[in-house]
Amino acid sequence: MAEMQTLARPYADAVFELAEAKGELDAWSTSLAALSAIVDNEDVAALMDNPGVGDTVLAEAVIGVGAEDLNEGARNLVRLLIENDRLRLAPSIAALFEQRKAEAESRVDVRVTSAVAFSDEQQAALAKSLEKRLSRTVRLSFEQDENVIGGAVIRAGDLVIDGSLRAQLERMRTTLAH
Structure with missing residues (x-):
């Protein structure tokens, strides 16, 4: 690849x-x-x-x-x-x-993976938040994956924000193990 x-x-x-x-x-x-x-x-x-x-x-x-x-x-x-x-x-x-x-259009394509669909209001709020954080226009696409359990995984180019319940549980497990 x-x-x-x-x-x-x-x-x-x-x-x-x-x-x-x-x-x-x-x-x-x-x-x-x-x-x-x-x-x-x-x-x-x-x-x-x-x-x-x-x-x-x-x-x-x-x-x-x-x-x-x-x-x-x-x-x-x-x-x-x-x-x-x-x-x-x-x-x-x-x-x-x-x-x-x-890049030339100061736009970033963001893929959001979650266990449940986002409402229109949630999509708008997420887009606004990401535009502020990334300083770019955001174009969102959504996919559902029951393996996410809860929360969402956000991918914008090389940036990955894993706010899924699975990731949170894994971080807690790691913290408790040490």
């Missing part, structure tokens, strides 16, 4: 700089998300693994599938990735691009 990120970073950085210079960040987000989904498709993976499929045929197939969603720059990126045998990097390129875009 780390190797994929390392290989994908120069492509993501180049695409980001191009998109930012042209004011096309949202268009590129759409194109890269589409390309990522195409590359993750089992049928396309079979084409990529088939040594009998040439670069031109593969490029035409990928571009054909994403015709509506791939801008001209993304089509050129597909050709470049295929030429360099790096098409499998598309999902990592898309993820790294989105990270750069979020």
